[in-house]
Amino acid sequence: xxxxxxxxxxxxxxxxxxxxxxxxxxxxxxxxxxxxxxxxxxxxxxxxxxxxxxxxxxxxxxxxxxxxxxxxxxxxxxxxxxxxxxxxxxxxxxxxxxxxxxxxxxxxxxxxxxxxxxxxxxxxxxxxxxxxxxxxxxxxxxxxxxxxxxxxxxxxxxxxxxxxxxxxxxxxxxxxxxxxxxxxxxxxxxxxxxxxxxxxxxxxxxxxxxxxxxxxxxxxxxxxxxxxxxxxxxxxxxxxxxxxxxxxxxxxxxxxxxxxxxxx
Amino acid sequence: xxxxxxxxxxxxxxxxxxxxxxxxxxxxxxxxxxxxxxxxxxxxxxxxxxxxxxxxxxxxxxxxxxxxxxxxxxxxxxxxxxxxxxxxxxxxxxxxxxxxxxxxxxxxxxxxxxxxxxxxxxxxxxxxxxxxxxxxxxxxxxxxxxxxxxxxxxxxxxxxxxxxxxxxxxxxxxxxxxxxxxxxx
Numbered sequence: 001x002x003x004x005x006x007x008x009x010x011x012x013x014x015x016x017x018x019x020x021x022x023x024x025x026x027x028x029x030x031x032x033x034x035x036x037x038x039x040x041x042x043x044x045x046x047x048x049x050x051x052x053x054x055x056x057x058x059x060x061x062x063x064x065x066x067x068x069x070x071x072x073x074x075x076x077x078x079x080x081x082x083x084x085x086x087x088x089x090x091x092x093x094x095x096x097x098x099x100x101x102x103x104x105x106x107x108x109x110x111x112x113x114x115x116x117x118x119x120x121x122x123x124x125x126x127x128x129x130x131x132x133x134x135x136x137x138x139x140x141x142x143x144x145x146x147x148x149x150x151x152x153x154x155x156x157x158x159x160x161x162x163x164x165x166x167x168x169x170x171x172x173x174x175x176x177x178x179x180x181x182x183x184x185x186x187x188x189x190x191x192x193x194x195x196x197x198x199x200x201x202x203x204x205x206x207x208x209x210x211x212x213x214x215x216x217x218x219x220x221x222x223x224x225x226x227x228x229x230x231x232x233x234x235x236x237x238x239x240x241x242x243x244x245x246x247x248x249x250x251x252x253x254x255x256x257x258x259x260x261x262x263x264x
Numbered sequence: 265x266x267x268x269x270x271x272x273x274x275x276x277x278x279x280x281x282x283x284x285x286x287x288x289x290x291x292x293x294x295x296x297x298x299x300x301x302x303x304x305x306x307x308x309x310x311x312x313x314x315x316x317x318x319x320x321x322x323x324x325x326x327x328x329x330x331x332x333x334x335x336x337x338x339x340x341x342x343x344x345x346x347x348x349x350x351x352x353x354x355x356x357x358x359x360x361x362x363x364x365x366x367x368x369x370x371x372x373x374x375x376x377x378x379x380x381x382x383x384x385x386x387x388x389x390x391x392x393x394x395x396x397x398x399x400x401x402x403x404x405x406x407x408x409x410x411x412x413x414x415x416x417x418x419x420x421x422x423x424x425x426x427x428x429x430x431x432x433x434x435x436x437x438x439x440x441x442x443x444x445x446x447x448x449x
Contacts (some may be wrong), residue, residue, distance in 0.1 A: 050371070051373060052362060052364070053361070053362045053373055053408075053416070053417075054359075054362075055360040056359065056427075056428065057356075057358075057359055057387065057389050058427075058428035093368065095381065097383065098354055126355065134369075135368070137369070160356075162356050164353065165355070171354075171355045171356070172355075173357060174357040
């Protein structure tokens with residue numbers, strides 16, 4: 001009799017534990033576990049952070065405007081992860097032949113839109129930075145050491161539709177040539193002319209005379225020191241707030257303007 | 265008095281020698297440990313013979329006595345692979361990429377390497393098979409092999425190592441200086 005009672009108690013316990021343990025995880029549990037499973041740059045060993053050298057076809061400001069299917073201010077919604085990265089491998093030795101990532105962004109403002117995106121839309125853009133596994137090890141690679149898009153940061157992107165795109169999405173044109181990081185305007189000094197002309201034409205309420213002067217300049221270069229004499233205060237709209245920028249400028253020779261940018 | 269002079273000269277010499285020398289902007293640290301390297305070519309023969317491609321790779325020969333690129337058909341004995349892709353990169357604006365390896369594992373461009381793979385992509389900015397398209401492809405070839413030899417990007421459009429659009433297919437005097445500063449005369 002006592003043995004029977006014990007059997008029943010054991011059976012009840014088993015059923016209780018089984019039912020309790022099989023409950024579906026709550027969405028928050030799932031999201032947390034998905035987040036923790038993601039491989040990000042923080043998981044990559046320092047000697048596995050690579051920058052392959054690349055040669056891009058680069059565009060002038062006028063060419064970028066003409067060739068882009070969309071010029072759009074975006075907020076970046078995700079981090080670079082293994083999950084949003086894509087890579088092609090050589091079958092013989094497992095080496096990576098090509099890589100990129102498809103990053104999620106939200107459209108904040110359009111300056112050109114022939115890509116059928118709507119304001120507020122979340123869509124994917126392709127950047128040549130990726131996390132991939134090669135011969136059993138994780139690597140992060142970006143062409144020419146370009147910084148991957150940073151989550152919650154604001155960018156103006158020149159985007160192009162490309163049949164060849166690995167992600168099937170819009171491609172950022174020519175790496176840093178078609179990318180302006182609004183939280184860090186001098187991040188890319190090679191294409192400072194694109195940054196200044198884009199701000200002049202699209203972003204800031206600049207007076208017409210200065211705007212035209214900047215847009216017509218053949219060369220815009222970054223001055224070695226802050227320019228104090230001719231300055232203009234600009235307000236740039238970021239994803240979450242406004243940002244004050246002091247733009248210094250001086251004509252150094254015919255068609256050449258030197259600029260300095262101070263950003264708060 | 266003499267001793268003081270000697271001590272002074274020695275101190276100045278020590279300070280000079282301990283001063284951190286800056287590596288030229290056009291040269292990467294690390295790289296191959298020798299400039300005497302073998303390369304192979306992978307190519308489908310669409311618009312040029314392998315011998316034409318060899319002539320562009322070997323534009324880096326005869327500049328420094330420490331650099332000599334020798335063609336081989338052997339996969340195992342080549343340190344550099346020059347691969348002409350028959351397709352466009354996933355970003356059609358990418359003309360060429362060089363990856364670096366050490367003992368089969370991918371490494372950074374500043375690390376010691378014993379292998380490099382230069383990919384040259386079919387561009388979309390010039391009509392295919394025109395002389396303009398060929399010039400871009402050959403210029404990209406010389407540029408990417410320059411990376412394999414530890415040269416980084418230059419700011420002058422006259423250089424084959426210029427970072428943007430290039431039509432230069434022969435190393436300029438600056439390119440040659442960079443190569444010599446890396447490898448010696």
